[in-house]
Amino acid sequence: MILIGQYDSPFVRRVAVALRLYGFDYEHRPWSVFGDAEKIAALNPLRRVPTFIADDGEALLESGAILDWLDDLVGPKRALIARSGPERRHALKVTALATGLADKAVSLVYERVIHQRGTPVWVERCRTQIAGVLDALEADRKASSGPWWFGDRIGHADIAVGCVLRFVGEALPEVYAPGGWPALAAHAVACEALPEFRAVVQPFHVTPPKD
Structure with missing residues (x-):
């Protein structure tokens, strides 16, 4: 592999x-x-x-x-996900929100670093989408009673959210401040404490393509 x-x-x-x-x-x-x-x-x-x-x-x-x-x-x-039923659908929804958030964050990074511009309408749209997703994920995480989103065992939804929060926090600190979403901040800390997360860490950096 x-x-x-x-x-x-x-x-x-x-x-x-x-x-x-x-x-x-x-x-x-x-x-x-x-x-x-x-x-x-x-x-x-x-x-x-x-x-x-x-x-x-x-x-x-x-x-x-x-x-x-x-x-x-x-x-x-x-x-790391339920085979079928409501739990699987819920996990897929959480994962889709997290990866969609990542897509919007990447768009903002490219707008700033690659395109070297900041189209106001596009930037505002992406920021609004990111904030909306963070709010939805915060409410969803607060509603889960276990140490992880769906109980005692970490799953793909947990991993996706944990990875995305680190990326957004490093790439766009002006967009994501952990204090604004405490349940997500606690979730991120729990993820980053695991050896599987610590083994695959790389500080965010992007080098624009050469002309």
């Missing part, structure tokens, strides 16, 4: 955390979507990360698809 991408990406990191929780050995190639675009393109024409190479050589191209494949590999008893 080969995981391609840098750990400052919340999408790459959520896959890496799951791999470690599942106990899989894997090779990590910290390729950049800008500096190593051609190498990534040979495996993924979208030139995006995470890109994941399974043991049979097949390339999987999106974090959700990669995790779905890993869940199938370990079986329903070990999978």
Whole structure:
């Protein structure tokens, strides 16, 4: 197994955390979507990360698809999400909110660093969406009674939210201040205390592509 991408990406990191929780050995190639675009393109024409190479050589191209494949590999008893029913739907909703938040945060980073501009309407729209998602996740996390979102065992929803909160806090500190969402802040602390999270940490940094 080969995981391609840098750990400052919340999408790459959520896959890496799951791999470690599942106990899989894997090779990590910290390729950049800008500096190593051609190498990534040979495996993924979208030139995006995470890109994941399974043991049979097949390339999987999106974090959700990669995790779905890993869940199938370990079986329903070990999978980090319910197999079916309301809990699965709820977990998928939380995960979708978290990854959607990450998408909006990445858009703001690109607007500032790559495009070197700040289109007011677009920036305000992204910030409004991010704040709305944070509010929804805060309320949802407060309503969960266990140490993790769905009980005593960490799952994909927990991991996605934990990875996204670190990314947004580092990349856009003016947008996410942990004090504004205390339940999420406590959740992030619990995630970052786990060895599986600590093993795959990379401070956020983006280098614009050369002309």
